[in-house]
Every structure is written in C-alpha cells, then in structure tokens.
Amino acid sequence: MDDGDDLPAPVPALFPAREDRARLDDLLTSALALADERVARGSVMPTIDMVAFREELLRFDFATPQPMDELLMWTIARMEQGMVHMTNPRYFGLFNPGPSFPSQCADRITSVFNPQLASSGSSPLPVELEAHVIRAVARRAGLPPEATGHFATGGSEANYTSLLCALTRAERGFATDGVRAFSGPVSLYASRECHIAWLKVAHQAGVGRSALRLVDTDGKGRMDPRSLARAVAADRAQGAVPVLIVATAGTTGAGMIDPLVECAQIAHDHGVWFHVDAAWGGAALASDRLRDALDGIEHADSVTIDAHKWFATTMGCGMFITRHGHVLSEAFHSSTSFMPSSVAGIDPYINSVQWSRRFLGLRLFLSLAAAGWDGYGAHVERSVEIIEVVRKRLVARGWTAVNESRLAVLCVVPPPGLGDIKAIVRRVLASGRAWVAPATFEGRDVLRICATHGQSTIEDVGELVAALHASD
C-alpha cells in the first residue's frame, strides 16, 4: 500500500535513464571501433606527454560533475596515447594478447548482469558454466574426469593456489599451524628459467623466498631432471621437506617446455605435488599438431593455464585445474551464515583464494564455443608460423636463433655491427613500429620476439624485421 512516502530520484550520472544510456552506449561502441582501427595502424608505443597528463589530471578534483559523453571521448583519446598497445598487430611482446572478440563480448555481458560468482546460490548458471569450461580444458589435458578447478585473476594466483594445495596435502597441521607444523624447512623446485613470480608465491605463502630452489637447466632452457632429482634428495637428506615440483610448459623468456614426464616421475618418487605451469603454453593443447609437446601434463597434480595469454581472452583470466578437488576444499574451506550456499567442491568462495569474484569464465566459454578447439588450434599454429617466418627472415639477415621452441617465441642474437641488444630494442620501441623485448636465455642476452596477436599479417612481420634494421 502506498503510504505517501517518497524517495529521492536515483543519481542520474550514475544510473542514467534508459534512453540516455542507449545513446551513450551507441556512442561508446562506435568510438571504440574507430579507436581500435587507429590503434592497429598507429604507434605500438605510448605517445603521451606524461608531464602534461599529470597537469591535466589536476583538473579532475571531482568537485564539478562533467558530461559523460565528453568523459568517454576523453578517456578513449587518452587510452590511445597512454599505453603500449597489445591490440596493435605489431606487438610481438610479452604474452599479452590482442583479445578475441567473443571475450570482449563476454565482458560486456558480464558488466551488465554483474553476477557475483562467490557462490552457486547467487549465480547458479555462471558457476556451472565456469565449471563446464574447466572440465573441458582438464579433459583436453588428459586429466581424469574428476578433475576440477576454477578461474583465477591470473597465472600468479593459480600458481599460488598450487603451493597452498601442496602444503595442505603434505602436512595435516598446515591448515592450523602453518609452516610450523612441518618437521623441517619446506622447499619447492622450479627451473632457473621459471616465471620469477614463484619467488612472490613463496613469500606470500609464508614459506619464504629461500624455499624456492632454482634448478639448473640443460643448456637449452629446460629443467635438467638429474639436477632436480639431486636437489630434492639433498634437501631431504638435510632435513628439509620438499613439497612441490613445478615444471614450466612454455617458459616466459623462451617458450621452452621442461621434461614433463621425467619431472612427474621424480615428483611421484618423492611423494611431492607436481604442478605444471602452462600459463602461456597450455593453449597448445588445442592444436593436434603441437599437443605432443605437452605430453606428461596429464600426470600433473595441478595445472595453471592463463586464458588471457595464448587463448587470447581479455585480462586477467587464469585457470587452476587439479585432480584433487578435495585438497582445494581443504585449503579454502570456511563457513558463514550469510552466504547463499556453501557446497564443498562447488562454491568458488570455499574452493579458491578469492571471495567476491567476477564472471571470468564466460570469456573462454564464448571464445571456445565460437571457434571450437579446431579454431583455437588454427590460432595457435598460426602464431607458430608467424614466428617461423620471422626466424627465417632474420637468419637470412645474419641473426642467430638461440632457442629451439616449438611454440611461438623466438630468441635471437643480432649479427655483429647492428649494435647491442638493448640499444636495438630501444631503437625499435622509439620508432613505435613494433614491440619486442630484451631477455636472457641460458645466461645470454637475447632479443625476444613472441607472436601474441591473432591478426598479425605478413606485412606486420616485414615491418618488424625492417624496424630491427635501423637503416630500412
């Protein structure tokens, strides 16, 4: 019954009326499409004067509201100037992709519905849909049907989850007493070429950075299994407690794959959790031609794969997959009366690091549903072909390729007379024609080139090679 009470109107700048919202949505859609085209043709590098921008920011004292259409146009214009552009097909950089269109659509849908994925009680369909995608990827990796997992902010969170699982399984008292429950100092193992966020992971988990043993490589960027076995045995003999062996499937610097079968065997022999960090390289699962490069991944206790890397979804969209769902539940259990549901093994907030969470899995669901595994296989193989063309062209110009990756990363050393690597990279970036990175591979300075954009053309490759040779 209306008792005459009245409420203030909603704040229109935050919650515009339908027709205003529709007009702004259309404006945004067309302005973004034009910006996307300009970015693809323009400089890969930021072009903004940051001193002037900081001055400009001072105008935003948030005292006087400003019109939304102007704000949108201003934001797009500044974004065009103010970042390294992963959506430019001449970005041959770190593992950041040009995002797939279905994943961009997923973000739009998610931002309108804004589901809370902490619990299946509040978001039954999104939670089920994410679990379906995780199961599909797990099956593709050859993990058993009971394998489970969740979407994460990225590879770092997924890798952190693997260490928490390893600690939880290794020592019953860890949940209550932390590392004090162990009979000696805990240790974990990854190769010297691993992603160095493992140091942060060790720090965060409370085992300390010195717990991470950086195992020698074989001269070709892959973990040396004999060194690994020796390191584990030596730690044991000295009273340490090895809990986790990490094999990297697609090293960040050079796209190398550690010997997964041998690493799995050593982990098995020592009763240690075996994790495969396939943050980038995991997408090779989609390719029938490259799948065998990941042989041994099926032995993993857990796997990290980032959809926001080679699966080309928007950032950040990690996946943690494990064959031991009960360990996840043990590591993250919690109970409270205010949550709409608390089902072990199902509700994300009691099976993962996060509580409130975004609907990340829709990005990979829509991309996979639209392209199929074959579409993703073609995408991955195309990147490998791009890198093969780059390699051939550079070798023909006197460069030396130093890594033997089957994936889409090339590490090269320039011919004498072209200058040192950092100077070449500086020159390429200053030109804005392409983006590449300096890196080290097996202790040697190299120039690292990675195919990350699904639409790079042969002309883009030509532009990259020309940019590497200043005089072209």
Ligand SMILES: Cc1ncc(COP(=O)(O)O)c(C=O)c1O
């Ligand atoms: C092999 C590997 N593991 C982990 C990570 C960290 O992933 P994220 O940046 O998504 O946290 C990266 C990032 O490049 C990586 O290459």
